[in-house]
Amino acid sequence: MKQTLLILLALSLLLLSGCSCDHRWREADCLSPKTCESCGETEGEALGHSPGEWTETIDITACTIEKEQLCTRCGIQTGTETEVLDSLIRDELFLYTPEEFMARMAAIAEAYNDPFTYQITDSETGLMVEVQTGETAAFLQFFYADTSTFTYEDRNSRKVWCTSLIFYTEADANLQHYYLMAVDPTLDQDGAFQTQVAAFTAYANATLEGTAFGYYEQNGILFEYSYLSDDLTGWGYTLDMTNVYASDFR
Ligand SMILES: [Zn+2]
Numbered sequence: 001m002k003q004t005l006l007i008l009l010a011l012s013l014l015l016l017s018g019c020s021c022d023h024r025w026r027e028a029d030c031l032s033p034k035t036c037e038s039c040g041e042t043e044g045e046a047l048g049h050s051p052g053e054w055t056e057t058i059d060i061t062a063c064t065i066e067k068e069q070l071c072t073r074c075g076i077q078t079g080t081e082t083e084v085l086d087s088l089i090r091d092e093l094f095l096y097t098p099e100e101f102m103a104r105m106a107a108i109a110e111a112y113n114d115p116f117t118y119q120i121t122d123s124e125t126g127l128m129v130e131v132q133t134g135e136t137a138a139f140l141q142f143f144y145a146d147t148s149t150f151t152y153e154d155r156n157s158r159k160v161w162c163t164s165l166i167f168y169t170e171a172d173a174n175l176q177h178y179y180l181m182a183v184d185p186t187l188d189q190d191g192a193f194q195t196q197v198a199a200f201t202a203y204a205n206a207t208l209e210g211t212a213f214g215y216y217e218q219n220g221i222l223f224e225y226s227y228l229s230d231d232l233t234g235w236g237y238t239l240d241m242t243n244v245y246a247s248d249f250r
């Protein structure tokens with residue numbers, strides 16, 4: 001009898017001590033329910049993540065948009081998506097900045113083992129890019145929607161409406177192809193060649209005396225080609241210019 005009493009006493013002491021945890025509660029978070037840090041007792045359930053807004057990072061060279069969604073509570077990544085860009089135009093402007101455009105064009109040329117050098121400078125008329133490829137020099141300019149020239153300070157701004165490639169001497173065909181491919185991500189070098197042939201036909205059909213001028217549209221991009229030959233003056237001066245517009249303004 002005495003023994004039974006002792007066992008009962010021991011049992012009740014055990015039970016008492018079990019109930020006596022002075023709980024130290026940690027609030028529920030995304031992964032764990034409300035939990036006592038002393039005894040591990042839990043209440044309710046974990047909250048689960050709270051996905052926030054998607055954010056976008058545009059990669060102009062690869063022509064992708066990396067999308068990412070983070071939990072607003074714990075910051076863990078709750079979602080990622082990669083979207084392929086088949087157009088570099090959004091809201092009637094190009095998505096690229098002048099610097100991004102040049103990096104993309106240089107990467108394309110590099111991929112074809114035909115690299116060129118370029119320099120972005122601040123000229124009297126604004127931002128000017130000089131491209132050197134072998135013997136040939138070409139120039140690139142960028143324009144705002146009001147047709148004014150980009151400023152050097154805006155070389156990292158996504159406000160490009162028109163991109164212009166100018167040759168003052170004989171044009172470098174490869175460089176022209178890289179330029180078209182940089183503007184239109186759906187083109188490979190064969191596609192760029194075909195585009196140039198089609199565009200050439202369009203502007204050759206509009207030939208004026210000593211000059212040619214025409215428009216060609218593809219993949220939502222408006223190409224304006226002009227060619228000026230001033231041989232008659234004896235200077236042998238020719239000018240080749242390709243402007244590409246993010247919207248059809250005609
Ligand atoms: Zn506890």
Ligand SMILES: [Zn+2]
Nearest residue numbers: 030049071074
């Ligand atoms: Zn979370």
